[in-house]
Amino acid sequence: MVAALPAQITVFERGWLSSNNVLLTGSHEAVLVDSGYCTHGAQTVALVEDALQRRPLDRIVNTHLHSDHCGGNAQLKQRYPALSISVPYTQLADVQAWREDVLTYQATGQQCPPFQAHDGLRPGDMVEMGDLTWLVVGGAGHDPDEVLFFEKTNGILISADALWQHGYGVVFPELDGAGGFADVAATLDVIESLAPKIVIPGHGPVFVDVEEALARARRRLHQQRSDPQSHAWHALKVLLKFKLLEQGRMERSSLLKWALCMPHGRGLSQRYFASEPSAALVTRALESLIRSGAARRSGAWIEDVS
Numbered sequence: 525m526v527a528a529l530p531a532q533i534t535v536f537e538r539g540w541l542s543s544n545n546v547l548l549t550g551s552h553e554a555v556l557v558d559s560g561y562c563t564h565g566a567q568t569v570a571l572v573e574d575a576l577q578r579r580p581l582d583r584i585v586n587t588h589l590h591s592d593h594c595g596g597n598a599q600l601k602q603r604y605p606a607l608s609i610s611v612p613y614t615q616l617a618d619v620q621a622w623r624e625d626v627l628t629y630q631a632t633g634q635q636c637p638p639f640q641a642h643d644g645l646r647p648g649d650m651v652e653m654g655d656l657t658w659l660v661v662g663g664a665g666h667d668p669d670e671v672l673f674f675e676k677t678n679g680i681l682i683s684a685d686a687l688w689q690h691g692y693g694v695v696f697p698e699l700d701g702a703g704g705f706a707d708v709a710a711t712l713d714v715i716e717s718l719a720p721k722i723v724i725p726g727h728g729p730v731f732v733d734v735e736e737a738l739a740r741a742r743r744r745l746h747q748q749r750s751d752p753q754s755h756a757w758h759a760l761k762v763l764l765k766f767k768l769l770e771q772g773r774m775e776r777s778s779l780l781k782w783a784l785c786m787p788h789g790r791g792l793s794q795r796y797f798a799s800e801p802s803a804a805l806v807t808r809a810l811e812s813l814i815r816s817g818a819a820r821r822s823g824a825w826i827e828d829v830s
């Protein structure tokens with residue numbers, strides 16, 4: 525079923541390398557929620573330009589600062605120099621100082637061109653976007669600093685990576701041993717209490733079967749909590765696949781070397797697969813991706829299959 529969104533909301537459904545982007549055109553301000561991955565920056569700028577025509581983009585609002593959600597910020601700022609950027613308030617200082625270690629780009633081995641943020645979003649704040657009033661909702665779990673946006677009149681939730689039609693994003697704090705499953709559960713409860721009618725997720729299509737999506741997410745969470753190693757295994761494959769999406773193809777040896785150097789890869793290997801040498805683990809994960817059809821081998825190269 526195609527969900528009916530107000531005319532001033534346009535969703536650019538992207539893919540997995542770039543998050544979806546939500547363009548909200550109000551009478552005074554045009555706002556973009558999330559900006560995709562940096563290698564898709566030119567495409568993101570073109571999508572925004574095409575939708576806004578001669579009108580400028582005034583503001584970017586980031587649900588969280590994973591590279592696939594804010595990687596287009598710098599390029600959009602170049603195109604629209606007057607635009608301001610809002611980020612979760614807990615990360616404002618880290619953005620201003622551009623601490624790549626804290627901002628996850630080192631941990632995931634991903635790229636994000638530096639940008640400057642202008643203000644912070646706090647859960648409980650009300651923000652105007654597209655002539656609509658949105659409640660900022662804390663969405664910890666996948667990312668401890670993530671925020672969601674809820675518009676009560678139409679029942680619209682911008683859910684980022686806290687809830688997709690089929691699941692939610694990797695629970696990264698779990699990989700570090702910081703814990704995140706309890707936060708995922710709490711965030712799903714909050715979403716249920718808001719009773720959204722339409723959900724615009726960070727990846728995948730807009731959906732309206734919210735109860736079913738919540739039930740699927742809770743089943744996944746239950747499975748991950750009962751078998752945290754399977755979650756870590758899934759995370760390793762997601763990180764490898766993301767790298768392949770970014771590069772298109774890589775020499776097998778370079779890809780394995782990258783995976784072994786990536787801090788999240790090292791951390792989850794030590795924490796969840798202590799009895800298996802890291803090199804064997806990442807090789808096994810890559811073979812699994814190939815078997816499932818997400819990648820293919822071509823001589824010394826591994827190619828992405830999308």
Ligand SMILES: [Zn+2]
Pocket residue numbers: 588590593666667685693
């Ligand atoms: Zn994310």
